[in-house]
Amino acid sequence: xxxxxxxxxxxxxxxxxxxxxxxxxxxxxxxxxxxxxxxxxxxxxxxxxxxxxxxxxxxxxxxxxxxxxxxxxxxxxxxxxxxxxxxxxxxxxxxxxxxxxxxxxxxxxxxxxxxxxxxxxxxxxxxxxxxxxxxxxxxxxxxxxxxxxxxxxxxxxxxxxxxxxxxxxxxxxxxxxxxxxxxxxxx
Amino acid sequence: xxxxxxxxxxxxxxxxxxxxxxxxxxxxxxxxxxxxxxxxxxxxxxxxxxxxxxxxxxxxxxxxxxxxxxxxxxxxxxxxxxxxxxxxxxxxxxxxxxxxxxxxxxxxxxxxxxxxxxxxxxxxxxxxxxxxxxxxxxxxxxxxxxxxxxxxxxxxxxxxxxxxxxxxxxxxxxxxxxxxxxxxxxxxxxxxxxxxxxxxxxxxxxxxxxxxxxxxxxxxxxxxxxxxxxxxxxxxxxxxxxxxxxxxxxxxxxxxxxxxxxxxxxxxxxxxxxxxxxxxxxxxxxxxxxxxxxxxxxxxxxxxxxxxxxxxxxxxxxxxxxxxxxxxxxxxxxxxxxxxxxxxxxxxxxxxxxxxxxxxxxxxxxxxxxxxxxxxxxxxxxxxxxxxxxxxx
Numbered sequence: 001x002x003x004x005x006x007x008x009x010x011x012x013x014x015x016x017x018x019x020x021x022x023x024x025x026x027x028x029x030x031x032x033x034x035x036x037x038x039x040x041x042x043x044x045x046x047x048x049x050x051x052x053x054x055x056x057x058x059x060x061x062x063x064x065x066x067x068x069x070x071x072x073x074x075x076x077x078x079x080x081x082x083x084x085x086x087x088x089x090x091x092x093x094x095x096x097x098x099x100x101x102x103x104x105x106x107x108x109x110x111x112x113x114x115x116x117x118x119x120x121x122x123x124x125x126x127x128x129x130x131x132x133x134x135x136x137x138x139x140x141x142x143x144x145x146x147x148x149x150x151x152x153x154x155x156x157x158x159x160x161x162x163x164x165x166x167x168x169x170x171x172x173x174x175x176x177x178x179x180x181x182x183x184x185x186x187x
Numbered sequence: 188x189x190x191x192x193x194x195x196x197x198x199x200x201x202x203x204x205x206x207x208x209x210x211x212x213x214x215x216x217x218x219x220x221x222x223x224x225x226x227x228x229x230x231x232x233x234x235x236x237x238x239x240x241x242x243x244x245x246x247x248x249x250x251x252x253x254x255x256x257x258x259x260x261x262x263x264x265x266x267x268x269x270x271x272x273x274x275x276x277x278x279x280x281x282x283x284x285x286x287x288x289x290x291x292x293x294x295x296x297x298x299x300x301x302x303x304x305x306x307x308x309x310x311x312x313x314x315x316x317x318x319x320x321x322x323x324x325x326x327x328x329x330x331x332x333x334x335x336x337x338x339x340x341x342x343x344x345x346x347x348x349x350x351x352x353x354x355x356x357x358x359x360x361x362x363x364x365x366x367x368x369x370x371x372x373x374x375x376x377x378x379x380x381x382x383x384x385x386x387x388x389x390x391x392x393x394x395x396x397x398x399x400x401x402x403x404x405x406x407x408x409x410x411x412x413x414x415x416x417x418x419x420x421x422x423x424x425x426x427x428x429x430x431x432x433x434x435x436x437x438x439x440x441x442x443x444x445x446x447x448x449x450x451x452x453x454x455x456x457x458x459x460x461x462x463x464x465x466x467x468x469x470x471x472x473x474x475x476x477x478x479x480x481x482x483x484x485x486x487x488x489x490x491x492x493x494x495x496x497x498x499x500x501x502x503x504x505x506x507x508x509x510x511x512x513x514x515x516x517x518x519x520x521x522x523x524x525x526x527x528x529x530x531x532x533x534x535x536x537x538x539x540x541x542x543x544x545x546x547x548x549x550x551x552x553x554x555x556x557x558x559x560x561x562x563x564x565x566x567x568x569x570x571x572x573x574x575x576x577x578x579x580x
Contacts, residue, residue: 078313098305107380
């Protein structure tokens with residue numbers, strides 16, 4: 001089985017939010033649901049007009065980090081949050097009791113309550129849609145015009161993500177917490 | 188089946204129930220219970236949208252009130268155990284009432300949490316068939332379920348004056364209760380993401396504050412029962428002893444809190460020190476937790492060396508207000524610091540501490556739970572003889 005991860009060449013991000021739209025469309029996220037599943041963080045321009053540092057204005061896409069050592073999985077009282085065979089952190093909405101413990105335990109604020117199922121939901125790397133259909137991309141990756149996102153199997157040394165992680169420096173978020181995220185930010 | 192044979196109770200006339208001797212307390216209990224029911228109805232219509240909780244602050248007043256009730260329950264269990272489990276004669280007089288109190292407070296806690304958990308029925312099913320053994324919530328919930336069972340059995344044997352069996356079930360109930368309660372502390376202690384909550388502090392702090400809460404409540408129960416009259420000798424003796432123990436416990440609590448705050452701010456660790464400094468600038472910490480919860484009751488005990496038990500009743504009332512703030516702050520403080528990785532500079536979300544204030548519905552259900560507790564207590568005092576001293580075997 002694969003061990004899916006994503007590398008983000010975040011400096012290429014132009015904040016067009018095509019990824020957010022594609023994600024919502026693919027996964028049937030409610031219209032108007034802001035920052036559900038994925039979002040683009042905006043670092044505002046530093047300085048006072050007219051002395052603005054244009055280079056300081058960066059965009060950082062983020063989402064569930066699909067941690068190898070996910071705190072949300074550890075704290076779930078009913079195993080509603082689980083690792084699937086591809087190492088993707090998933091939520092079984094039939095088992096979720098909405099105790100919100102996972103929302104509190106997630107250091108990345110990646111989880112939200114889906115108003116239709118009244119359970120916690122999050123990015124699952126399109127496991128219910130694209131991956132289930134046998135495709136090997138996510139909607140956000142496929143739609144990104146500047147190729148910010150590289151999705152693939154971390155265990156396959158020949159996959160594009162494995163190659164790029166070998167070749168380029170990268171970092172993960174809140175590494176000190178020991179959650180071992182599978183979202184890598186390329187420097 | 189004759190219920191009388193299982194647990195001795197008084198046969199009541201409807202008049203006795205409908206015409207309580209203290210109309211003020213009856214009114215308070217009815218109004219609070221009515222608010223609870225109204226709150227529940229609003230919740231059933233609007234779901235969590237009726238609450239002030241948000242994605243950034245998913246736990247609110249109802250979690251705090253649940254903790255408030257179960258801390259009370261564990262505390263009363265500890266206080267009650269002095270007499271019937273450990274066999275200290277001086278405390279025997281308060282055992283029945285304390286154990287009964289521990290049952291009704293946890294029931295009230297369960298009533299409140301039932302409307303915070305999104306799917307309580309599903310919880311009972313999947314807690315059994317798909318247990319998350321690494322989850323502190325699973326252990327807390329399961330152990331509290333077992334604890335309640337043992338406390339009920341203990342109470343039945345207490346009412347039958349079967350002290351031998353009451354002792355066995357009481358001891359198991361106490362141990363399971365302590366395990367459950369420290370697990371409730373673990374619910375916060377396990378939150379690696381929340382640096383002010385993470386660690387071993389809360390599991391031990393919960394046991395300590397439970398004991399303190401139990402003593403406050405035993406004072407309130409007897410203070411109410413003997414309002415305007417002198418305490419009987421055996422009760423007065425138990426209460427005086429408890430007041431002295433309370434002095435020690437409060438001193439330990441102040442010591443705990445001091446070190447928590449000092450280790451929190453020391454070194455200026457980002458996030459942790461920021462949050463602790465924020466807490467140290469709030470009135471709810473200084474006036475609620477410190478002044479009401481610890482300092483005033485401590486001074487009352489210190490001044491009279493624990494003998495002013497009438498004053499201690501009022502100090503305990505103030506103490507319970509402090510305990511409420513301790514629970515509320517505990518829940519709120521853990522969620523103060525925003526987790527919005529990479530979003531903190533977004534124009535919609537300025538970098539600041541997360542805001543939360545309970546909605547009216549949350550207040551109705553949360554504080555309404557006190558009404559349920561009062562009604563159950565009233566029924567208990569009518570149905571059961573909570574005062575007769577059990578024969579000592």
